[in-house]
Amino acid sequence: MRVRRSIWTFIAGETSTIVILIVGLFATPLLLRWLGDERMGAVEAMSQWFGYVSLLEFGIGGALMPLFARALARRDSEQVRTLIAAGARAYLYVCGLMVAAGVLLLAMITRVLPVVPALRFDLRTACAIGILGVVFVPLMPLRIMFEADQRGYLVHQALLVQSLFITGAALLFAYMRFGISGQFAAIFLGGLAFNAMMLYLARDWLGSVGARLSGAVTRSREWRELWNLNWATFAFNLCGRVGLVTDNMIVGGLLSPAMVVPFFFSQQLAVLAQRQLQGIGNASWAGLVELHVEGRHEVFNQRLIELTRLIAILAVAALVPIVVYDRQFISLWIGGERYGGDALVAVAALNAFLLAIFSLWTWCINGTGRVRMIMPGMIAQTIINFSLSLLLTFKAGMLGPVLGTTAGFLSVSIWYLPMLLRRCFGTSPGDLMRAVAWPALSAAPFFAGVWALARSFPPSGWIDIGAEMAAVAVGYLAIWWIAGLTARERELWVQRLHLLIPGGSF
Numbered sequence: 289m290r291v292r293r294s295i296w297t298f299i300a301g302e303t304s305t306i307v308i309l310i311v312g313l314f315a316t317p318l319l320l321r322w323l324g325d326e327r328m329g330a331v332e333a334m335s336q337w338f339g340y341v342s343l344l345e346f347g348i349g350g351a352l353m354p355l356f357a358r359a360l361a362r363r364d365s366e367q368v369r370t371l372i373a374a375g376a377r378a379y380l381y382v383c384g385l386m387v388a389a390g391v392l393l394l395a396m397i398t399r400v401l402p403v404v405p406a407l408r409f410d411l412r413t414a415c416a417i418g419i420l421g422v423v424f425v426p427l428m429p430l431r432i433m434f435e436a437d438q439r440g441y442l443v444h445q446a447l448l449v450q451s452l453f454i455t456g457a458a459l460l461f462a463y464m465r466f467g468i469s470g471q472f473a474a475i476f477l478g479g480l481a482f483n484a485m486m487l488y489l490a491r492d493w494l495g496s497v498g499a500r501l502s503g504a505v506t507r508s509r510e511w512r513e514l515w516n517l518n519w520a521t522f523a524f525n526l527c528g529r530v531g532l533v534t535d536n537m538i539v540g541g542l543l544s545p546a547m548v549v550p551f552f553f554s555q556q557l558a559v560l561a562q563r564q565l566q567g568i569g570n571a572s573w574a575g576l577v578e579l580h581v582e583g584r585h586e587v588f589n590q591r592l593i594e595l596t597r598l599i600a601i602l603a604v605a606a607l608v609p610i611v612v613y614d615r616q617f618i619s620l621w622i623g624g625e626r627y628g629g630d631a632l633v634a635v636a637a638l639n640a641f642l643l644a645i646f647s648l649w650t651w652c653i654n655g656t657g658r659v660r661m662i663m664p665g666m667i668a669q670t671i672i673n674f675s676l677s678l679l680l681t682f683k684a685g686m687l688g689p690v691l692g693t694t695a696g697f698l699s700v701s702i703w704y705l706p707m708l709l710r711r712c713f714g715t716s717p718g719d720l721m722r723a724v725a726w727p728a729l730s731a732a733p734f735f736a737g738v739w740a741l742a743r744s745f746p747p748s749g750w751i752d753i754g755a756e757m758a759a760v761a762v763g764y765l766a767i768w769w770i771a772g773l774t775a776r777e778r779e780l781w782v783q784r785l786h787l788l789i790p791g792g793s794f
Contacts, residue, residue, distance in 0.1 A: 347521030375429030
């Protein structure tokens with residue numbers, strides 16, 4: 289059951305991504321045409337500012353994650369219901385702070401995100417609509433519960449509906465010339481649809497949750513455990529936000545909102561691949577936590593090494609073709625004048641490779657409630673990342689933020705996370721590094737081959753690009769299947785895939 293749910297969660301995420309990608313290929317050029325570069329850039333940059341408002345949940349979600357995973361692994365339904373109530377009550381406490389922060393952002397938005405005078409009212413209206421999204425915050429425990437129960441496939445299905453809803457509404461509002469505020473109205477309506485689905489899917493768990501929301505839940509053990517973990521999780525989320533999700537803000541604030549467009553869209557294929565690779569860890573962490581709770585430490589480490597190598601192999605297969613073909617992709621999609629440059633895409637691909645692997649390792653540590661252990665390294669990495677991102681943006685333009693991210697990864701995470709995994713779980717750092725190293729080394733000859741193919745047979749349209757990128761990725765994976773895996777490993781993966789067949793077992 290554990291492996292089947294992990295695989296279904298990953299497949300659901302991949303399917304959602306393919307659908308969203310296809311829809312986005314058609315929707316984005318229309319949005320750019322109807323909104324213009326400055327409005328579109330303002331939407332992306334202000335979305336990141338609202339990401340900082342969401343930090344005022346003070347790590348409640350991250351604290352709930354290991355608590356839900358532990359309760360579900362023990363099949364303790366009463367504790368699960370208490371955690372839902374405790375989480376909702378805790379989120380209600382912080383909603384007022386989020387609204388206050390949103391109002392503060394509304395007062396200063398035209399200063400931190402300078403737009404032409406004609407767009408200032410539209411920008412402020414969009415910010416006001418964004419504040420309304422706080423009403424959905426108390427429902428966050430439902431999503432966390434499904435993910436901790438290894439039923440992330442339900443979340444992915446709801447997110448797909450949300451994305452399609454947002455895209456349709458965004459296109460309609462852009463066509464009607466509602467500008468930046470129309471895009472945030474679409475995001476709000478998408479959030480409404482997503483949370484309605486979460487409530488429906490969780491209806492069997494909610495029967496007694498309302499009664500538990502009373503003051504009694506604040507005296508429960510679950511309430512104390514939640515607030516014991518949340519501050520470390522908040523610090524972790526803050527570091528992640530500053531280190532990884534401020535790039536559009538830096539480019540929009542130091543350069544211009546219009547520069548966010550080539551910076552943001554040139555990285556989209558790499559970021560898309562990164563999110564899918566992170567989906568492996570997202571689909572697997574709850575199962576790994578269950579192994580840890582059951583005391584099956586040797587199996588835990590075997591699975592962690594296998595997943596690390598799997599992510600590294602899939603990352604090379606996906607990211608190398610993206611680096612080679614991204615210029616042609618952007619030219620066909622939104623116009624070559626909006627391409628940010630080969631260096632930007634290459635560094636973004638390297639960051640995606642590293643982040644996908646580091647995310648898996650981080651899930652293991654945080655998912656077992658050890659978030660405090662990770663904080664010294666995260667703080668150091670964030671300081672390095674943010675400082676260099678600002679400095680290099682002045683020196684190297686839009687390449688600066690992604691170089692700052694790379695510097696942070698290579699100076700801290702690459703050695704700090706393996707050290708923590710050894711301390712927490714007895715995982716061998718050497719085994720982890722070997723799992724990453726061989727796929728990473730194979731990237732150089734693979735890149736040379738793909739580059740030569742692209743120059744010999746330059747793609748002339750969407751079908752050519754799609755066919756060539758898919759062919760080289762499948763070819764790379766086939767070589768790994770034949771030459772990179774042992775017979776026993778191939779047999780094991782076939783058995784796992786057999787779990788997708790109804791009635792299959794392993």
